Amino acid sequence: MKIAVLGTGGGGRAHAAKLLELGHEVVMGTRDSQVTLGRTEPDFMGIEPFGQWLADYPGIDLMNFGDAAETADFVINGIDGANALGVLTDIGEHLAGKTVMDYAVPFIYNPTQAHPWPTPWGVMPALDPVDSDSLGERIQRALPEAKIVKACVTQEQETVVHPKAVADGDHTIFIAGDHDDAKEQVTGLLQSYGWRDVLDLGPLVSARGMEMYSHMHSAIQFALGGARFGIKVMR
Amino acid sequence: MKIAVLGTGGGGRAHAAKLLELGHEVVMGTRDSQVTLGRTEPDFMGIEPFGQWLADYPGIDLMNFGDAAETADFVINGIDGANALGVLTDIGEHLAGKTVMDYAVPFIYNPTQAHPWPTPWGVMPALDPVDSDSLGERIQRALPEAKIVKACVTQEQETVVHPKAVADGDHTIFIAGDHDDAKEQVTGLLQSYGWRDVLDLGPLVSARGMEMYSHMHSAIQFALGGARFGIKVMR
Numbered sequence: 001m002k003i004a005v006l007g008t009g010g011g012g013r014a015h016a017a018k019l020l021e022l023g024h025e026v027v028m029g030t031r032d033s034q035v036t037l038g039r040t041e042p043d044f045m046g047i048e049p050f051g052q053w054l055a056d057y058p059g060i061d062l063m064n065f066g067d068a069a070e071t072a073d074f075v076i077n078g079i080d081g082a083n084a085l086g087v088l089t090d091i092g093e094h095l096a097g098k099t100v101m102d103y104a105v106p107f108i109y110n111p112t113q114a115h116p117w118p119t120p121w122g123v124m125p126a127l128d129p130v131d132s133d134s135l136g137e138r139i140q141r142a143l144p145e146a147k148i149v150k151a152c153v154t155q156e157q158e159t160v161v162h163p164k165a166v167a168d169g170d171h172t173i174f175i176a177g178d179h180d181d182a183k184e185q186v187t188g189l190l191q192s193y194g195w196r197d198v199l200d201l202g203p204l205v206s207a208r209g210m211e212m213y214s215h216m217h218s219a220i221q222f223a224l225g226g227a228r229f230g231i232k233v234m235r
Numbered sequence: 236m237k238i239a240v241l242g243t244g245g246g247g248r249a250h251a252a253k254l255l256e257l258g259h260e261v262v263m264g265t266r267d268s269q270v271t272l273g274r275t276e277p278d279f280m281g282i283e284p285f286g287q288w289l290a291d292y293p294g295i296d297l298m299n300f301g302d303a304a305e306t307a308d309f310v311i312n313g314i315d316g317a318n319a320l321g322v323l324t325d326i327g328e329h330l331a332g333k334t335v336m337d338y339a340v341p342f343i344y345n346p347t348q349a350h351p352w353p354t355p356w357g358v359m360p361a362l363d364p365v366d367s368d369s370l371g372e373r374i375q376r377a378l379p380e381a382k383i384v385k386a387c388v389t390q391e392q393e394t395v396v397h398p399k400a401v402a403d404g405d406h407t408i409f410i411a412g413d414h415d416d417a418k419e420q421v422t423g424l425l426q427s428y429g430w431r432d433v434l435d436l437g438p439l440v441s442a443r444g445m446e447m448y449s450h451m452h453s454a455i456q457f458a459l460g461g462a463r464f465g466i467k468v469m470r
Contacts, residue, residue, distance in 0.1 A: 220409075
């Protein structure tokens with residue numbers, strides 16, 4: 001399967017590296033590939049410049065967003081929540097008929113603060129939309145011909161691609177979406193990552209709960225002193 | 236310990252019955268005890284009239300909210316999220332210095348709909364406050380001399396008082412609050428209910444995540460066909 005990972009942050013890199021390891025053809029998408037490759041400083045999250053990372057993965061091609069989406073059969077949205085809707089809408093013609101696995105959380109950046117992600121104990125930046133709508137639903141409404149599957153929201157993406165790093169993989173990952181065939185594809189992908197408990201939360205409206213869980217995730221992570229963890233549905 | 240359970244719905248009843256079984260002195264609070272005892276029809280959730288339920292628990296006294304709070308050492312807020320802040324503010328003088336364990340979720344009722352809780356698949360009614368504030372924090376600000384501990388939000392209260400009914404008790408319950416002595420009291424109470432994994436999520440700001448988890452809880456419950464379940468933090 002030819003897979004496009006849109007976004008070059010830590011999450012996108014985790015998926016791309018894992019997909020390459022699993023034998024897929026992998027392209028990554030960014031706003032302007034020359035700008036992204038030209039960066040020499042770590043970003044505000046402290047992760048290494050993309051070009052430096054990419055040097056270790058010679059099989060991965062970097063393209064502009066639209067070209068990456070166009071060339072792929074399956075798309076992973078790893079663009080940050082503040083920018084995802086705008087970018088995906090702009091390249092919508094290249095996403096028609098395709099499954100888009102979306103793990104973005106719509107955090108609001110606060111550009112008036114030195115660090116764009118102020119994180120008081122136990123909460124992340126505010127969400128927009130929240131409660132009566134979700135980013136996943138907004139993306140689906142903007143792209144009626146694409147098949148959006150919300151997934152992987154409730155873990156760090158490093159854990160998503162290496163589930164066995166926590167409790168030997170004995171935890172749960174959630175998906176939601178309005179297209180059953182797309183959810184089957186995503187379930188298969190997650191199983192290939194090593195997930196044994198992929199719980200389908202039904203239609204895309206459940207993306208609200210998945211995105212709103214971000215504050216709970218953050219609070220648990222602070223409580224555990226920053227340790228990796230997973231959530232298991234016990235039934 | 237003399238414990239007041241405020242509210243006479245299913246959650247309050249579950250706590251009161253369990254506390255009586257554990258040997259505590261239990262009083263329950265309601266807006267007007269004569270009105271509550273005079274009801275003969277099931278409420279909109281379909282639960283039996285309170286007087287009928289109470290007949291099986293002769294050790295429990297029903298009082299008006301203020302009297303119940305006044306007589307107790309420890310208070311459990313089981314008033315619904317739409318009314319809790321108003322009631323607790325009204326009886327604030329009786330709560331000073333006391334621990335108040337609060338499990339309310341601030342769902343917004345929609346009085347224009349026949350059923351006051353419209354629940355599309357996977358989501359509960361909207362929340363107010365949400366995201367940048369929480370009901371728990373609002374109650375604490377309204378009652379600066381009380382010690383609010385948010386707890387028991389992430390399960391049905393029947394499961395809270397009978398944790399072993401799910402996965403033999405192998406799941407996690409969360410607490411948050413700004414008063415360590417009050418959190419110790421609540422932890423002790425939850426352990427007496429049978430909880431082995433009580434995870435302290437730190438200050439009361441974490442109540443945001445706990446309340447916002449309600450949509451996720453609802454989505455999981457729908458996905459499981461309404462079955463009881465628990466969440467376990469795997470680390």
